[in-house]
Amino acid sequence: MSKECCSTEDKPIKIHGKSDKDHETNGHDHDHSHENDGKSPLKMFLPALFSLILLLTGILLDYVLKPEWFTGWLRLALYISAFLPVGLPVMKEAFSSIRNGDFFSEFLLMTIATVGAFAIGEYPEGVAVMLFYSVGEVFQMMAVQKAKRNIGILLDQRPDEVTVMENNIPKIIKAESAEIGQLIQLKPGEKLALDGKLLSETASFNTSALTGESKPSTKKKDDTVLAGMINLNTVSLVKINTAYRDSKLSKILEMVQNATSQKAKTELFIRKFAKIYTPIVVFLAIGICLLPYFFVQDYEFRDWLYRALVFLVISCPCALVISIPLGYFGGIGAGSRNGILFKGSNFIDVLASINHVVMDKTGTMTEGVFKVQKVFIEKDFNKEEILQYLNILESKSTHPIATAVHEFVGEVKHSILLENVEDIAGYGLKGTVDGKEFLAGNFKLLEKFGIQHHISHHTVSDTLIAVALDKRFAGYLTISDQIKEDAASTVLSLQKLGIKTTMLSGDKSAVVQEVAKTIGITDAFGDLLPEDKVNKVKEIKSGNGTVAFVGDGVNDAPVVALSDVGIAMGGLGSDATIETADVVIQDDRPSKIPMAIKIGKETKKIVWQNIILAFGVKAVVLILGAGGLATMWEAVFADVGVALLAILNAIRIQHMDFSKKLNN
Template sequence: MSEKKHDHCCSHQDNNVHNTAKINENIDFSMGDSRWDSLLIEDMDCPTEERLIREKFKNIEAIETLEFNLIKRVLKIKHRYTQIEPLQQMISELGMQAVPYNNQILHESISAKSTAMLIIAGVLAFSAELMHYLSAPSFLIIIASLLAILLVGMPTYYKGFIALKNKALNINALMSIAVTGALLIGQWPEAAMVIVLFTLAEYIETLSLQKARNAIGGLLSLAPTTADIQQIDGSWQTVNADAVLLNSIVRVKPGQRIALDGEITSGQTTIDQSAITGESMPIEKNVGDPVYAGTVNGNQAFTFKVTRITSDTTLARIIQRVEEAQSSRAPTQRFVDQFSKYYTPIVVGLALLVALITIPSWIMTGVFSIDWIYKALVLLVIACPCALVISTPVTIVSGLARAAKLGMLVKGGVYLEQANKLQWLAVDKTGTLTVGKPSQTDYLSLDETVQAQQIAASLASHSDHPVSLAIAQAASENLLTVENFEALLGRGTKGTINEQTYYLGNYRLMEEIGVASTALSDTIKPFEQQGKTITLLATSANAIALFAVADTIKSTSKQAIDELHQLGIKVLMLTGDNAYTANSIAKEVGIDEVKANLLPEDKLTIIEEKIKQQQTIGMVGDGINDTPALARADIGFAMGAIGTDSAIETADVALMDDDLRKLPQFIRLSKATRQLLIQNISFAIIIKLLFIILTIVGYGTLWMAIFADIGVSLLVVFNGLRLLLFK
């Protein structure tokens, strides 16, 4: 655990730092293959330090890629050094210390000694103000003020010196200049009170930022650090979860949290999976069912076989994805970073001009006045856009963390913001609007000489499509051997049985092989009008049998569609199923537009058409067939991603269960995030501009400046943290 006081952040001027690593005989600068290393840099918490490091590393051949996570204060570096010591040395030259990062949580606190010093300094500063008001002897006011500054101001002066040494203007540099200037013009009590208030505000800000920084860190504590493992002799031993190997048998007692992912080998129970899915309703589990790390067992004991080690569990991958998302720049954050890059130099330049007015004023009046110098010092304190820089990442990270705890895994802040702009949402039918586990309802033989059900079940058993599974499960006959099996994307399957090639698929496949006819179409139509999905078995010569399969609509689908409509979002169904079935389901749940009989490439084409029409569209799916459309949509949502590697890795937003109501919930979260970002940025800019004007016209004071800077920073941080309570 590290103990560290938070450094207030701000922007800075362009840096011209030395870009060549200094040679140190004790450090190995040899290079090899590219590698990734993560460093925890406690003094790095805003674009000031980020730009310093980028400038330091930009011309060094061994440095290939830099990825910054300012909230966690972690720098991920792709480099070709054989050791990390060269990186640590170069960072130390910037006045910052870097240590290897191993997913530890950064716990910040202020020691009892520091707290006592802050209290004493506060009493001294207040006493100096009181003595000044009562016209006490000057030497007493000066002693009290200097003692207060010495007690709590030295860290600020040191960090300010490091910043100025590297040609940067962060809050510590600006505050150091302002306090020193106040002392030089005789404003002793005000200088002391400003540095005390600044230190106090930093302490409060540290606590608030800690909550945002470790909002997702709470997930780490969900999975137990130990597990009961069965030994070779049948006995049980409690071991560290990190040491558990694949295929080990783990015992879970009633009420215990599960330590690793696995598959139940004995017993049955109910499990609360809310840590992963956000849904607190317990799920029944039996032998063969999957279990996940961090979830809570019900009132029955069971054993399971480990299928994933601790570093590869679903929970671990969720945490990794959220941490990666925290590192990405959301659009608003990029705007703020650019704004802050120019804001500080402009205001510092303005402060310099204001200070220089003292000279012509002195020449013209013959009287030397400190008024313009004082105004310049006030402007220096206002010059740091801390509230702007802090508010955006805190708000975005709070939103990402809350989404994860609600069972929605977001790839980055850009998607959290962009969902607010969605106009259309395209949804797949099977497994998204429907349960995705259809059953065979009808069978019609078109050629009595063939054992159609046995052949169809044999072909269907090789496919994992829900319709094929329903046909396979309905057959009572023994399955036949299938050779040369081939999945025909969006149409069905084919394979050879007893030297005869059979086709099992939709009507489009029948058209392709030349067995479609008006009579066959008329036979199919009554079933399709009932909303059933038709699968046909055929050879290249004729159709052999018809299988009707029906799926049930999820109980939550209509409510989800209604909520999307209330948010102003239209819903488009894209399905490979027939038009009758698609329209029947669409009418029942309230879909705005239906496109049926689609191949995967057709879904992609429709998504592209919407985008060409300047429509912002999201795509929701749960299968491989949806991948092209998911990738092309402005936001791709993967349903039921729990336990699915590909969905967690590739989807822009992975919904950890199959409850469609998470879609409107995510969009409401996006709108809330956007609203808070606008509130914070507008409030911070307005307050800054207001105090600049007040200062120039003569009403601004150092007290007001410190409240304008620190006060607004605290307000926007607390406002952003409200997302952690989003329902």
């Protein structure tokens, strides 16, 4: 329908006038949204308002006052003056499209229809068609910009300036020029501009810009704090550890900006359809105008030309071309508002048809915060030495278990010589400490290297970390995790949506079965290597399942690649997660999984409502127009009216409360 609808087709959305990419013009896909950035609605409507005043003046003179002098060139001049403010921009776009090789744009349809109306003396109708078209265009631009602003307000939370401490003296500098290692002084109510490490003993932060949750998050000394977090109570010190452009928030913002470049199948279909449909409509209009000459006895060129022009106005694919991308815009915005990031509208579409969710256990349905419960070291070994060896080896891992070991043992002794560290997927770690081979992982790791042990580990319900030194079994640690408080309700919500659930984990089967039983999952499998997970997902997909896999997005990369949608939990904790996943749940809450699916379903429902509305109304009025039963006024409703209804329907999703929808 408009310039703006074209700009949504190929380009990442620009938030606050900024984009990380430059794009070349392709066909008539111009981006004019920036021309209206910062303009008030009144300024955007001014051309249409001026045109409306002149049109009403003309109608008043034509049909009410009927002065004798209002004829000929004077009458034509008034209506042309009413036409130009709203008609010239559209005609300019039509010629620009033709220059770029697109001969059948919606701009050309409107130009032919309105110029044709003037040619047969229907001045008021010619002006009215272009006027309402322009009004509809402004409304749709406002709707698209609102969707962009909703995303931008949520995510572009980086302050332009920061207060750094230099020789204990606060100094305000540009955030972009702040360097790693500098100290930021953060006052209550201020937003953090860069990622860093908290140096103060404790501080509370509002993390809603990142997670969609306004519940305060308390951080302790040495905890990581991220750009976009708002300091709530006391003055805090933060040591910068990431460049401004590399912060988590910057990466998330870039991801959302580029989300619309990944098109849903419905969008791609409508786009292809419009390119075929529009030239067909032009040739049909020509046929409506000329062919009756050979078959109708009292053929009147003016009447049939009018019918053809009405047909052109009705057939403009405006409602489809704008409302469908806008519907997906709304879905992406609704997700961002709830701490769910979609990498593209195509993933919203796939989520709508998901019938099976496969999930990891650790960090997904459990807290991933492990604590060492028990330590058993064989009497032939020095307990402190084994624990120090384990601590330095685990320091090379980012797994939550490594964190638990570090918290239990304490500071890493870097005097220990560590070499040849190898991460064996699905088993654990192998390295050389002080010249001796050291293994730490599950008991399958020991069996892989032929190390004998006497532990009946299958009967233990906690996670076990087995260790071996110099090819001899040295002992084990028991570690336990806690189930997330909303894990059970997540499974229940998925079941209400008619979605099956399966848990796959490399953890012990006894642990996995216990967790699955607690939260209500019937199909659960433990002791799995990465390739075992792949085979399980292949089995599920072979049953015509559309599968979403939920995990950390890094260690489970093969399964994420195989699944139809990869969902990563805890995007704030890992840069790699943001890179590999299709959907990122920012706050680690599994209840966001069914919410993401619900957003997908609602978005797709709205998109199809708009398709049916547009096709239904246009089909009826097209038939009436071809038969001479519809005038330009009905044509305006079929085009602009339906487009506005579709736009209003599309923006509904931006205001939906999906928490309530899941509970109903």
